[in-house]
Amino acid sequence: MKHLINLRVNGQTYPIDVEPRERLLDVIRYKLDLTGPKEGCGTGDCGACTMLVDGQPVTTCLVLAITAADREITTVEGLARPGELSGLQQAFVDKTALQCGICIPGFLVNATALLRENPNPTEEQVRYWLQGNLCRCTGYTKIFEAVLDAARKAAGAAETPSGAE
């Protein structure tokens, strides 16, 4: 039996018919065409499906879409305005922190949450927070460097009145 729900994704509201068994990951990817979040494992172990729900990073392969009705959802597509990159995304580019890219949407969303809660993390804190995101290509080093780089740049921009952020 279908239920009509409202999903608020990246600032927009979408009325959608869902069956209770549909996962949030699938509804976002296949009904809203937001294919940034990926399925890597389907069991909450790899983090590739990470989105923010009410500001909290969660593995959406374990979330029934119907339970996310009326909550604020942010995917990687919503981290910056269309055509732009967030400071964190730019840092990933600058540091060449990606190879195949499949894990990156999950890392970006999770690291965005980290920097909102802790704008000046130590490397250890970055590593700890990102434990739930797996990467098979990069060996993680550049990813951590990019997050720390983004934090440093945001702090620097915040100090100067003309900071672009």
Place this chain on the structure above:
Amino acid sequence: MKSFEYLEPRSLADAGRMLADYGARARLLAGGTDLIVQMETGRLQPEAVIYLGRIAELRDISVDGSGRLRIGAAVTLREVENHPVIREQYPALARGAQEVGSVQIRNLGTLAGNVCNASPSADTSPALLAYDAEVEVLGDHGAARWAPVSEFWTGPGRTTLKPGEMVTSIRLPAPASGRRSFYQKLAVRKAMDLAMVGITVALSGPAERPENVRIALGAVAPVCLRAREAEAAVERGGASAIEEAARLAQQAASPIDDQRASAAYRRDMVRVLTARALTQLLS
């Protein structure tokens, strides 16, 4: 995943009525980190799923008039990990919660769900046992009962919950003054892994005369359990109390061989970790 009927109670009373109607045909959904995985594999195929995430009172953490801490059934592991009262007065529980999965998993998974899933290696179990925690169970016709966690877990994945019952909160007595405690987890990986051995030790009083000693062992028996003879040895004291207690804790464990570790290694590590924890707390 097989289709099911979805129910979304807005109050505990609603949830109780739905549970009474559906009994064993329904499963409760909070964070879903255990349930959804099992429904995806087909291991569980409930006719109905009752979602608890819209019931505000289940998200509550509060201290009551007697100084007891009450943690609602929908409180997430992340909330437990970060809560100032839990971090200060029940540090082994904060630490245990922190050891579960990842940030993403802990933002979904609940403490009550961890308790009801009753994995022998659950990271929150040793602290709950050491802190004399109780679960509040809502049953038929709104009747409520309290059960010590030591009587709640009956085997791997098994509790005393009957169809139509649900856990509504977990309650912890106020800590004895001067209580020290911590949780130590031995695992293959630094995160996203189950414990090979998980041990919480708690005690109060001076190092020469420790009181209220609790040694709770996880992942080394069908249920999380206290090593009571080891506790008594610590309270008796003496020059070789730690060594004796570590040996008795080892005897209390009945681990199995599995992909993470052999039974023999786990038994040995119970001894090592108990001695280490006691040495640290009694120094």
